[in-house]
Amino acid sequence: MDAGVTSDMTTDPKSVPPLLSLNASDLIAEGSQRWVYRHPADRTKLVKVLRPMPETTSRAKLATWTEAHFPNIRRRWARKEYQEYLRMMLAADPAEFHSPITHMFGFTMTDKGLGCLTEAVTNDNGLGPTLDHLIKSKSFTRADLTLFNDCVARLDRYDIRAGDMTPRNFVFGHRDYAGTPGLRECVLVDGFGDVHAIPIRSLSRWANRIGMADNCRRLAQRTGLRWDAETRQFHLT
Ligand SMILES: Nc1ncnc2c1ncn2[C@@H]1O[C@H](COP(=O)(O)OP(=O)(O)OP(=O)(O)O)[C@@H](O)[C@H]1O
Numbered sequence: 001m002d003a004g005v006t007s008d009m010t011t012d013p014k015s016v017p018p019l020l021s022l023n024a025s026d027l028i029a030e031g032s033q034r035w036v037y038r039h040p041a042d043r044t045k046l047v048k049v050l051r052p053m054p055e056t057t058s059r060a061k062l063a064t065w066t067e068a069h070f071p072n073i074r075r076r077w078a079r080k081e082y083q084e085y086l087r088m089m090l091a092a093d094p095a096e097f098h099s100p101i102t103h104m105f106g107f108t109m110t111d112k113g114l115g116c117l118t119e120a121v122t123n124d125n126g127l128g129p130t131l132d133h134l135i136k137s138k139s140f141t142r143a144d145l146t147l148f149n150d151c152v153a154r155l156d157r158y159d160i161r162a163g164d165m166t167p168r169n170f171v172f173g174h175r176d177y178a179g180t181p182g183l184r185e186c187v188l189v190d191g192f193g194d195v196h197a198i199p200i201r202s203l204s205r206w207a208n209r210i211g212m213a214d215n216c217r218r219l220a221q222r223t224g225l226r227w228d229a230e231t232r233q234f235h236l237t
C-alpha cells in the first residue's frame, strides 16, 4: 500500500505524499540557490525548488556562513519575492500592464522540496539565453539592447524593488500568453523583492529609484554596457 494511504483509502494527514513529482531529466537550469525544473505537465511553466543548504554553489564565504547560521534568510527571500510579485499585480492597471518580472503561480509541495511555479521564458523549445550569456558570447544585438531597456523602463515605471539585478537574472525569449507565444522580450526572472534587513527600497518611490540606479551602475560595470543616469537607459559602448 502507498505511504500515507490508510486501509479505508483515506489519506493520513501526517504523511501527505508530494503533490507533484519532478523528473530528473526535467532539471534544465540551476542557480546558486535553486534548481529549475520543467513542469512535468505544462511546458510553459517551470518549478523552482530551493536547493538544500549543502548543495548551494559558488557563494561568497560570508554568504554561505550567514545562510548556514540563519536559515530563515533563505525562506525570507522566497517570501519577499512573492510579496513583491503580489504587490505589483495588485497595483497593476490591466489597461496598461506588461510585467517586467516573471509571473508566479504559487507554491506546491514536490518530491524535491517546496516548489514555486513560474512562467518559462523560452527560445526554440529551450530556456531563453540570459543577458550574461549574450554578452559573453558576443551575440548581444541592438535589438536585444532595446528589449533590455524596455524591461528596465518598466521596472522603473511599476516601481519594482529589484535588489539582485545580475546579468544571469535577465532572460530573453518568449512568454506564453494564454496558449500563444508572445513576441521576444527581456524578463527579470529572479532577484526582485526588498530583501534588506531594513527595507530601504520600500520607503518611497524615490528611495527605490536611487537603489535601482545603483544596481544599474553595477550592472553596466559587469556587462560593459554604459548606463546613462539621466535617461535611465543603457547604451552600447
Ligand atoms: N522563468 C525563467 N525562464 C527562463 N529561464 C529561467 C527562468 N528562471 C530561471 N531561469 C534560468 O535558470 C537560472 C537560475 O534560476 P534563478 O536565477 O531563479 O536561480 P537562483 O538560484 O535563485 O539564482 P542565483 O544564482 O541568482 O541566486 C537563471 O540564471 C536562468 O538561466
Ligand SMILES: [Mg+2]
Pocket: 031, 168, 169, 190, 191
Ligand atoms: Mg538568479
